[in-house]
Amino acid sequence: MDSSSKSKIDQACRTAEEFTKLYYESIDKRRHLMSKLYLDTGLLVWNGNGVAGNERIQKFFMELPPTDHTVITLDAQVIPESAVSGQLTFLIQVSGTVKYQDKLPKNFQQNFMITAQGDKWKIVTDCIRLQEPLGANEKS
Template sequence: MAMPMDFKTYVDQACKAAEEFVNIYYETMDKRRQALTRLYLDKATLIWNGNVVTGLEALANFFDTLPSSEFQVNMLDCQPVHEQATQAQTTVLVVTSGTVKFDGNRQHYFNQSFLLTAQSTPNNTVWKIASDCFRFQDWASS
């Protein structure tokens, strides 16, 4: 019988996964946006400044409308979500903040929160976005 993982190890693994995910996500957003939907579950939901987008096709269409971007992440926080809240699905809450400049626009501060779920394959574990909430924080620059 396998020993349950101690909480510190669980948190450390969640943080490592979050750091790797954040690097992949923002690099993909800035440089290979057409591949961004591969990071989402089929029925994932994105809330972008209060506008809801659900499903891969809608996400692809939405991302196609965004101008090119340059994201700079200044803060990353993460924590595992208790399995009782996620029906035993391994889930991590990831929160980022930083700045973004979209082509032709001024720089904005942003906050973004992701709920990531672990998807096991025969060879490894892949983290997919179940929920994504993005907000400009323009009040911070006034």
């Protein structure tokens, strides 16, 4: 591996740690600022339900009950520049638990694609899924 690739991987890992800390602190404590984390054309897919555009994403987050997230695993990888027209872009994968109001915590899996925009990182796509056992919603 050349030093440029190693440097980008190190940057992806550092960025993932900093970005996810900001993201989960924002959703849990400063939800009114969530739209600032997304591109204007950002896409959120929440348990299979899509919301496009940072204003609509902001409205979606404001309607959720209060949350408390705990990150358990975190991984990041560099998206090859050839796939994103030379734009510095990372894929971040997170798993953890989320507690909604006074309910029991649920496991979640989340994937972000973030891209550099000026000196800020912005979410291009965000896909979160609560981890429910298969058949949990089926009636017996």
